[in-house]
Structure formats: structure tokens, C-alpha cells
Amino acid sequence: xxxxxxxxxxxxxxxxxxxxxxxxxxxxxxNPNSGKSTLINAIAGTxxxxxNWAGVTVEKKEALFEFGGRKIRLVDLPxxxxxSPYSQEEIVARDYLVHERPDLIVNVVDATNLERNLYLTVxxxxxxxxxxxALNIYDEAQEKGYRIDVKGIEEMLGIAxxxxxxxxxxxxxxxxxxxxxxxxxxxxxxxxxLNYGEDVETAVDYVAEALERxxxxxxxxxxxxxxxxxxxxxxxQVLEKVNLADQGFLDEALHHLKRAHxxxxxxxxxxxxYSLASGLTREILEKPELRQTELTEKIDRIxxxxxxxxxxxxxAMWLLFKLTFDLSAPYGDWLRAMTEGPFKRWASAILTPLGxxxxxxxxxxxxxxxxxxxxxxxxxxxxxxMFFITFLEGSGYMARAAFVMDRTMHSIGLHGKSFIPMLLxxxxxxxGIYATRTLExxxxxxxxxxxxxxxxxxxxxxxxxxxxxxxxPNNSGTVIWSLYIIGILLAVFMGLIFxxxxxxxxxxxxxxxxxxxxxxxxxxxxVHTWEKxxxxxxxxxxxIFAVSVLVWFLLNLPWGVEHKRDSxxxxxxxAVAPIFQPVGFGTWExxxxxxxxxxxxxxxxxxxxxxxxxxHGEEKKEIPTLKEDLKEIVTSxxxxxVKAMKTLLYLPQPEEKxxxxxxxxLAIGGAFTPLTAYAFMVFVLLYMPCVVAIAAMRQxxxxxxxxxxxxxxxxxxxxxxALIVYQGGRLLGLGG
Amino acid sequence: xxxxxxxxxxxxxxxxxxxxxxxxxxLMDMGVLVGEDVKVLKVAPMGDPIEVSIKSYxxxxxxxxxxxxxxxxxx
Numbered sequence: 189x190x191x192x193x194x195x196x197x198x199x200x201x202x203x204x205x206x207x208x209x210x211x212x213x214x215x216x217x218x219n220p221n222s223g224k225s226t227l228i229n230a231i232a233g234t235x236x237x238x239x240n241w242a243g244v245t246v247e248k249k250e251a252l253f254e255f256g257g258r259k260i261r262l263v264d265l266p267x268x269x270x271x272s273p274y275s276q277e278e279i280v281a282r283d284y285l286v287h288e289r290p291d292l293i294v295n296v297v298d299a300t301n302l303e304r305n306l307y308l309t310v311x312x313x314x315x316x317x318x319x320x321x322a323l324n325i326y327d328e329a330q331e332k333g334y335r336i337d338v339k340g341i342e343e344m345l346g347i348a349x350x351x352x353x354x355x356x357x358x359x360x361x362x363x364x365x366x367x368x369x370x371x372x373x374x375x376x377x378x379x380x381x382l383n384y385g386e387d388v389e390t391a392v393d394y395v396a397e398a399l400e401r402x403x404x405x406x407x408x409x410x411x412x413x414x415x416x417x418x419x420x421x422x423x424x425q426v427l428e429k430v431n432l433a434d435q436g437f438l439d440e441a442l443h444h445l446k447r448a449h450x451x452x453x454x455x456x457x458x459x460x461x462y463s464l465a466s467g468l469t470r471e472i473l474e475k476p477e478l479r480q481t482e483l484t485e486k487i488d489r490i491x492x493x494x495x496x497x498x499x500x501x502x503x504a505m506w507l508l509f510k511l512t513f514d515l516s517a518p519y520g521d522w523l524r525a526m527t528e529g530p531f532k533r534w535a536s537a538i539l540t541p542l543g544x545x546x547x548x549x550x551x552x553x554x555x556x557x558x559x560x561x562x563x564x565x566x567x568x569x570x571x572x573x574m575f576f577i578t579f580l581e582g583s584g585y586m587a588r589a590a591f592v593m594d595r596t597m598h599s600i601g602l603h604g605k606s607f608i609p610m611l612l613x614x615x616x617x618x619x620g621i622y623a624t625r626t627l628e629x630x631x632x633x634x635x636x637x638x639x640x641x642x643x644x645x646x647x648x649x650x651x652x653x654x655x656x657x658x659x660x661p662n663n664s665g666t667v668i669w670s671l672y673i674i675g676i677l678l679a680v681f682m683g684l685i686f687x688x689x690x691x692x693x694x695x696x697x698x699x700x701x702x703x704x705x706x707x708x709x710x711x712x713x714x715v716h717t718w719e720k721x722x723x724x725x726x727x728x729x730x731x732i733f734a735v736s737v738l739v740w741f742l743l744n745l746p747w748g749v750e751h752k753r754d755s756x757x758x759x760x761x762x763a764v765a766p767i768f769q770p771v772g773f774g775t776w777e778x779x780x781x782x783x784x785x786x787x788x789x790x791x792x793x794x795x796x797x798x799x800x801x802x803x804h805g806e807e808k809k810e811i812p813t814l815k816e817d818l819k820e821i822v823t824s825x826x827x828x829x830v831k832a833m834k835t836l837l838y839l840p841q842p843e844e845k846x847x848x849x850x851x852x853x854l855a856i857g858g859a860f861t862p863l864t865a866y867a868f869m870v871f872v873l874l875y876m877p878c879v880v881a882i883a884a885m886r887q888x889x890x891x892x893x894x895x896x897x898x899x900x901x902x903x904x905x906x907x908x909x910a911l912i913v914y915q916g917g918r919l920l921g922l923g924g
Numbered sequence: 925x926x927x928x929x930x931x932x933x934x935x936x937x938x939x940x941x942x943x944x945x946x947x948x949x950x951l952m953d954m955g956v957l958v959g960e961d962v963k964v965l966k967v968a969p970m971g972d973p974i975e976v977s978i979k980s981y982x983x984x985x986x987x988x989x990x991x992x993x994x995x996x997x998x999x
Contacts, residue, residue: 269954274949274950303955303980304955304979304981307953458952458957462952488966488975492969494967495969497969587984591968592970594972594973594986595969595971595972604973697989699950699985701983701984702983
């Protein structure tokens with residue numbers, strides 16, 4: 189209650205400010221697949237700030253910008269089909285609209301799918317907040333020969349309607365201008381009150397009377413019509429909040445209605461709202477008589493074909509990884525060369541003349557730059573991965589993947605939609621865990637979140653890339669692919685075990701739209717990729733930077749330690765090393781790296797760099813000048829681009845000379861064999877999720893319980909799997 | 925007759941929805957209402973779920989959920 193009261197006060201102070209100085213808050217609501225996300229990206233671009241809704245982890249996007257000399261705050265609500273209280277998205281969206289009362293709602297409507305989209309519009313209009321409709325995907329509707337009476341919608345609903353195409357960026361300025369005009373108009377901007385039919389309206393009046401008599405304060409706290417309808421619908425969430433002492437009047441109000449319709453109240457209301465949406469659609473939409481076979485139908489005939497569906501799915505996944513790795517690898521190499529060469533040289537060149545002691549130079553070079561470098565190197569691969577995953581989502585294939593995979597996912601007690609968090613998990617487990625929110629049933633959520641960390645995330649890739657580059661240079665792709673497959677197979681295995689132990693019971697529903705295929709706009713893809721990639725960068729930036737410096741200290745303390753082995757980290761590593769003896773890498777170096785890798789798995793590489801890399805500054809060669817350095821950076825970037833294109837097109841490449849291997853690769857080459865390297869990679873794949881993922885689980889489920897379950901089962905699984913690989917490999921005579 | 929028993933290409937009209945609670949509400953929010961025309965388009969490669977066309981868009985649901993939706997076959 190207190191939040192709503194507080195809100196009232198804020199509104200009053202805001203109201204007293206001069207109109208033009210006020211920031212206008214615009215909430216953007218719409219169906220999933222209505223192009224809402226693209227529209228927001230097109231309007232706000234890189235000004236978007238991505239965060240979370242308070243208390244929950246549904247993604248919240250916000251942007252603050254000026255338009256027509258006015259400040260606008262754009263708030264993206266989760267995409268929903270309805271405002272019922274059954275999924276977290278719906279609850280977040282409606283709580284925001286009811287309690288924060290934005291100045292305006294922009295309702296994004298898919299012009300090619302009017303009826304179902306208008307069903308949400310009808311519900312949004314109940315809130316009494318001014319609405320401007322973005323009639324999106326309008327271009328496509330026109331191409332299909334749809335004739336939509338835009339004026340007609342405006343008249344019938346009493347709201348402003350602006351045709352838009354987010355992908356072509358048309359109508360966006362007009363949308364904003366109309367939104368401003370509506371927000372500024374002092375009266376008459378509220379949408380029309382729709383007539384829900386005599387039976388319903390009589391019942392609403394009855395409820396209104398009862399409330400006015402007994403609970404007058406309630407009507408001030410909530411949008412009136414919305415509250416009346418929700419109480420009438422016996423909306424569980426609203427009834428709980430308003431806490432009516434006596435609900436007797438409700439039974440009376442509904443008695444007649446229920447008898448006349450012979451249905452429960454929720455069905456009656458859904459029917460009434462859909463009738464309005466259908467009626468409106470009939471009035472304003474004219475479809476061509478002859479319907480052509482649509483592109484989506486043609487594609488689905490192949491993509492969802494009985495025999496081709498699964499091979500195509502596998503092919504799509506293979507393509508995803510092929511593109512991701514081949515495109516990004518040369519740029520990763522380029523960044524590595526940059527941090528290892530010029531950056532360190534520049535740091536030394538700056539610090540040494542300033543009289544900085546050797547340990548400071550070492551801290552900066554081997555702690556800070558090396559640590560940050562080990563993150564930056566993997567930015568290209570993570571961005572590429574995000575780009576293609578976003579493409580899959582935006583194009584509509586992701587839903588098909590869930591459709592094709594549901595049977596399989598269902599058999600391990602998961603939902604076809606669990607596939608999406610799992611797939612996101614390949615980028616990074618953390619958003620994967622957050623994405624479990626799209627699942628409605630808490631059991632589904634927890635089980636999916638427990639299995640997501642078995643998906644090999646982008647942060648594990650650095651470890652594979654390093655080891656594969658040393659031990660399996662000729663079939664690096666196959667080896668990395670095999671690790672991903674091991675993760676998936678073990679997820680299936682663990683899913684079956686969990687289903688029979690921790691999560692017995694019925695698996696819940698699978699009701700999902702298969703949206704038409706659409707080509708996502710390139711700029712929207714880039715904005716989206718940037719948003720997601722930035723999250724990784726920041727996460728990596730803060731955590732990994734801190735840990736890299738911490739590791740440097742652990743390695744260099746106690747003060748004046750001679751050999752790395754005697755450092756704090758080395759001591760800890762040596763203490764746990766025997767545990768890893770049976771799995772093939774019982775050295776203090778490997779153990780120490782695994783300890784720090786708990787913070788984030790890519791740090792395994794950073795720590796190995798610290799431990800194995802030869803002391804800096806031993807090989808004093810000719811130092812290039814700053815000018816030469818800069819020139820080299822530019823030309824090598826060009827070379828990387830050429831190489832990426834060539835690999836992608838399978839053009840022959842000039843043989844590379846393996847000069848630039850660096851001390852780390854040499855040292856690891858001596859410390860591991862191909863077999864122990866593989867066992868080590870399997871262990872890194874499976875052992876406990878990184879602390880960020882654990883924190884995400886803790887936040888997601890409000891208890892440490894599931895995070896602890898994840899930590900324990902994964903570490904045990906990792907050890908077991910590495911044992912099988914190593915001992916099995918030895919039995920097969922693959923060397924030790 | 926229920927929706928799960930329709931073959932791809934077959935059309936029907938919904939006569940009742942047997943499911944209850946959130947499942948029923950979700951179905952209705954997606955436009956699965958009594959009196960609505962529905963056409964089965966596809967069955968997933970592994971036999972489940974199915975894809976139907978309703979309210980001029982495509983929806984997928986599991987056979988088990990479709991079993992609760994009674995239909996009369998129309999053509």
C-alpha cells in the first residue's frame with residue numbers, strides 16, 4: 189500500500205512543475221513479436237539502458253532522450269499477450285502501468301495480426317491512461333494487400349494511431365510527435381470507455397456501487413474501471429492486494445452473469461474482450477479475397493518437415509557456431525597481439541621514466557593489462573555469438589527450434605522454451621539463467637537454471653581456444669564442438685535424474701506463438717548485440733579486472749616470494765592438487781588456475797598466464813617506436829578482416845608461421861599432453877558455475893538452496909567426467 | 925472429437941475447453957475460444973507438439989493440451 193501512496197505524492201509535485209520542463213514518461217507495451225523491441229531500438233538506439241525490474245529479473249529497458257525540445261523517458265514493458273496475473277512478464281507490465289502510471293502508453297500493434305494484438309489493446313485501454321497506437325509492421329500488411337482504416341481505429345477507440353515500420357524506420361517521428369501532443373493535451377486524451385455489453389456493464393455497476401459504499405479509498409488508489417473489472421474477474425493478485433473484508437457482493441454481482449453465460453467469469457471476460465477485438469478488426473480491416481501462399485508457410489514446409497526438421501535444426505546450430513568462431517577468431521588474435529605487444533610496451537615506457545618500482549610495472553603489465561587483455565581478446569567471439577543468436581530470435585527461427593525440440597526437452601522434464609535459456613547459456617550462463625523467467629512454472633525455471641551451466645558458455649571458450657590451439661591445431665573446431673556436445677548430453681542425463689528425484693510431478697504447459705519469419709533489421713540487430721555484449725564487457729570488466737589484480741597479489745605475496753609455487757595461490761593450489769591426480773592434472777599450476785576460475789571461467793586463462801608466462805622484460809629486443817606500433821595495429825586489423833572473410837568463404841590461406849606463440853603456449857605445451865588437456869577442458873566445462881551465475885541463481889530463486897545444489901552436483905560431475913576421460917583414454921592407449 | 929485427433933489440414937470449430945486455471949486462461953488469451961475456427965497445420969517432427977492456425981496466426985501446443993479442447997470437425 190505504501191508504495192502507491194508515495195506515488196500519489198510524487199505525482200502532485202511533478203504536476204506543479206511547468207509543463208515543458210517535465211519529463212514525459214512513455215511506457216511501451218505490446219505483444220511479443222510485434223516488433224516492439226525493434227521499434228524501441230530504432231527510436232532510442234544506443235541510448236538504451238538495460239537493467240532489471242526491481243525485485244525480479246525480467247529485463248527492463250529504458251532510455252532518456254530529447255525530442256522536439258522535450259525530455260522523454262521511454263520504458264519498455266515486457267512483451268505480453270494479455271494483462272492477466274499468470275506470468276511474471278504480465279505482472280511486471282501491469283504493476284508498472286497501475287502503480288507508476290506513466291503519462292502515456294505506446295501500444296505497439298502488429299498490423300498483420302490485428303485481432304490478437306487488439307485483445308491486449310482493449311485491456312490496456314481499461315487503465316484510463318492515454319494511449320497512442322503504433323500500428324507496426326504496416327509495410328508488410330500493405331504488401332499483403334491489407335487495407336486498414338486507420339482513421340476508423342482512431343474514431344472507434346478514441347486514441348491516436350500512427351502507422352509505423354520499425355525495420356524501415358518510418359513513422360517513428362510522427363509517433364513521437366503524436367505522443368507528445370497527446371501527453372500535453374489537458375483533457376480528452378484518455379481512451380474511450382468500451383462497452384462490454386449489458387450483462388457485464390450491469391455487473392460492473394453493481395461492483396462500483398458496492399465499492400463506493402464500502403471501500404471508497406480503493407477507487408482513488410487504482411484506475412477505476414480497471415479495478416472494477418479486475419475485482420469482478422476475481423483476479424487473484426488484485427483481490428489479495430485490495431483485501432476486501434466482505435466479498436459477498438461479488439457473488440451477487442456475478443450471479444446473473446454466470447447464469448446467463450454458463451461459463452466461469454474469466455472465460456466470459458476473455459470472450460467479451462475478444463469480441464470487441466474481432467468486431468473492431470472486421471470493421472477496419474479488408475483482406476484481399478485471394479490469399480497467396482505466404483512465405484512463412486513455404487519456409488515452414490521445409491523447416492518443420494517431419495524428416496528435414498531435425499537435420500535443419502542441427503545445421504542451423506552448426507552454422508551458428510561456424511559463423512561465430514570463424515568470423516571472430518582473427519580479430520581475437522589481433523586484440524591479443526595488441527595487448528601483449530604495444531600496450532605493455534607503452535605502459536612500461538610511461539611508468540619506468542616516472543621512477544615506478546619494478547613491482548608496479550609488473551602489477552600493471554602482468555596484473556592489469558594481462559588480465560584485461562584476457563577478457564578483451566574474447567569480445568569479438570562473444571559479440572559475434574550474440575549477433576547470431578539475436579538474429580535467430582528476431583527472424584522467428586527460435587520459436588521453430590522450440591517447436592522442433594519440445595518433444596526432446598519435454599522428455600527430460602523441460603519445456604520447449606527451456607531450449608532458449610539453454611541456447612543463451614552458450615553465450616553466457618548468466619543471461620541464460622535470467623531467461624528462465626520466460627518459463628511460467630517455477631519447477632521448470634529451477635530445473636532449467638540448474639542445467640543451463642552445463643551449456644558451454646562464452647567464458648569457457650578462452651580456455652578451449654588456448655588448449656586446442658596448442659594440442660589440436662588441426663581439428664580445433666571438432667574438439668571444441670565435442671565439448672559443447674558433452675555439455676548437452678550431460679544436461680540430458682542430469683535432467684532425467686533431477687526429473688526423477690528433485691522435480692517429480694507433471695510437466696506444465698507449452699503454448700507458444702509461431703511468428704511469421706521476418707528479416708530483422710541490421711541496425712536493430714547491432715543495437716541488441718551491443719546491449720547484450722556490453723553486459724558481458726561490464727561484467728567481465730569489473731569482475732575479471734578485480735580478480736586479475738587479486739591474483740597478481742596472491743601470486744606475489746607473501747612479499748618478496750621467489751617462486752610462484754611458494755605464493756599464497758601456489759600454496760592453495762598445491763594443497764588441492766592431489767584431488768586432481770586421478771584425473772590427469774594434479775599439478776599446483778592447474779589447481780591454482782581452477783581455483784581462480786571459480787570467479788569466472790575465463791580467468792583460468794588469465795591465471796595460467798600469470799603462472800606459466802616467463803618473467804616480463806627478460807627478452808629485450810628492439811623496441812618499436814610508437815609510430816611503428818600504431819601502424820602495425822592498423823595494418824594487422826586489416827589483415828585480420830581479410831582472414832575472417834577468407835575463412836568464411838573457405839578460401840585458401842597462406843601458411844602461418846607459428847612464431848608468435850608466446851611463453852604461455854610453450855609452457856602449457858610442456859605441462860599437458862593432449863589427453864590431460866582434454867580431461868582438463870572437460871573439467872573446466874563442467875565444474876561449479878562461476879560466482880556470477882551462482883549469484884544469478886540466488887537472486888532468481890531467493891534462496892541459496894538451488895545455487896548450492898548446482899555447485900555441488902556440477903563439481904562432482906566434472907570430476908567424474910574428467911576421470912572417465914583420463915583413465916578411459918589411458919586404457920585405450922591414448923597416452924598419459 | 926478433440927483437437928489432438930485432427931490430422932494436418934483438417935479444420936474444426938471449438939465446442940468447449942476442458943482445461944482449467946492458468947492453462948485455460950492462457951489458451952483464451954491466445955484466442956482459443958469456444959466457437960472459434962481452428963485448423964491443424966503441422967505435427968512436429970517427433971510427433972508432438974502440433975501447430976494450429978487460429979485467429980489468423982499460428983500457435984503451437986502439446987497434444988496433451990489439445991486433448992482438452994473439444995472440436996467438431998468442419999470439412
